[in-house]
Amino acid sequence: MIDKTLSIYLRLFSSIFVILALVLNQTVSGFVIATATKWYGDTTAEEHGFLTLAPAAHIDWVVCLLSFFVAAVLAFVGASAESSILFLLYIVPMSGLYLRIYPPINFRRLNDPDRDLAVVGMWATFAPFLLACFLLLLFKLLVLFGSSFISMSLFAAIAQFISLLARLSIFYFVVTLLLPHADREDYFYWVLRYFWPNAARFLESLDPIWLMIFYWVVLFSRVLDPIQDFIFKALCVFFS
Numbered sequence: 001m002i003d004k005t006l007s008i009y010l011r012l013f014s015s016i017f018v019i020l021a022l023v024l025n026q027t028v029s030g031f032v033i034a035t036a037t038k039w040y041g042d043t044t045a046e047e048h049g050f051l052t053l054a055p056a057a058h059i060d061w062v063v064c065l066l067s068f069f070v071a072a073v074l075a076f077v078g079a080s081a082e083s084s085i086l087f088l089l090y091i092v093p094m095s096g097l098y099l100r101i102y103p104p105i106n107f108r109r110l111n112d113p114d115r116d117l118a119v120v121g122m123w124a125t126f127a128p129f130l131l132a133c134f135l136l137l138l139f140k141l142l143v144l145f146g147s148s149f150i151s152m153s154l155f156a157a158i159a160q161f162i163s164l165l166a167r168l169s170i171f172y173f174v175v176t177l178l179l180p181h182a183d184r185e186d187y188f189y190w191v192l193r194y195f196w197p198n199a200a201r202f203l204e205s206l207d208p209i210w211l212m213i214f215y216w217v218v219l220f221s222r223v224l225d226p227i228q229d230f231i232f233k234a235l236c237v238f239f240s
Contacts, residue, residue, distance in 0.1 A: 015071035017161075018084045019064065021168035023055050025128045026100040029187070030058035032127045033103045033120060040116040042109035050103040063099050081164075082171050082228070083219055089175060090215040118194030124187035125176050132169035132232075135162050136239045170235070171228045178227070179218065180211065 031053050034045035049057050071084045079087075088099065110116040139162045142155070176188055180203050193200040218224065 012072060012075065014081050015068060015075040015084065017164055017168065018071045018075075018081050018088070019068045021081075021165050021172065022067070022085065022088060022099060023059055023064065024165065025131060025169055025172050027053060027055045027058045028131050029124045029127045030100065030103050032123045033105075033187070036120040036123045037103070037105055037110070037116075040120070041111045042106050044106040044109065045103035048104055058101055058103075060099060060101055067099055080222070081168060082222065082225060085168065085171060086175060086215065086219045089172075090179070090212075090219075114194050117190040121187040121190035125191065126173070128169045128173040128176065129231075132166045132173065133235065133239075135166040135169065136235050138162055139166065140239045166235075167228065167232050170231050171224065174224050174227050174231065178224065179215070180206070 030050050034050040034052075037044070038046050038051065045051060067088050070088060074084045074087060075081075105117075105120075107113045107117070139159060142159055142162065189200060189203070192203070
């Protein structure tokens with residue numbers, strides 16, 4: 001009975017990690033978008049309050065609570081944290097619910113709209129990777145100095161927490177980079193439209209149903225896990 005209760009609590013914490021990782025990544029991405037668009041001449045996002053690292057400006061909290069419920073259900077049935085992220089990023093939005101709030105952009109204010117949007121999209125796409133690097137650097141500092149002023153049990157818990165968030169950030173980056181996007185508001189779509197317009201037009205022509213089937217296949221096959229593991233281990237070696 002105790003083991004079963006402990007297992008339930010662990011799964012619940014797993015869903016909390018998933019939502020926290022998504023909130024962190026969406027917040028950083030929104031802040032990067034607002035900063036980059038301001039750099040290229042458009043201050044619309046800043047005027048609407050997106051030039052901040054406060055999650056409240058970037059997250060729809062009603063959808064966040066709903067996403068926590070979905071992630072908790074997935075955790076209870078044994079789904080991995082990565083599978084929960086895929087589900088929340090690609091399956092739930094098809095019902096019209098989005099966890100993130102897109103920073104508004106006035107294309108006419110940009111110096112060169114197509115080029116600037118592509119660069120902004122690249123920054124937003126790589127934001128989770130940069131967040132993972134920051135988390136692993138924080139992990140390194142914790143290993144070097146943390147054990148001297150906090151208890152070993154608290155040290156281990158914090159280290160595991162930071163490590164898991166870094167892994168989920170890397171997975172979010174891999175997903176953003178490799179899975180096809182048909183959403184014209186998606187940041188990586190701007191990159192494709194500028195550097196590879198044929199690929200962007202192909203994604204526009206795809207039926208959302210086929211994309212959903214593709215996402216489900218990726219969700220259950222976990223084909224992205226080896227890529228995530230490779231990047232995570234490479235960064236761990238780099239920061240060691």
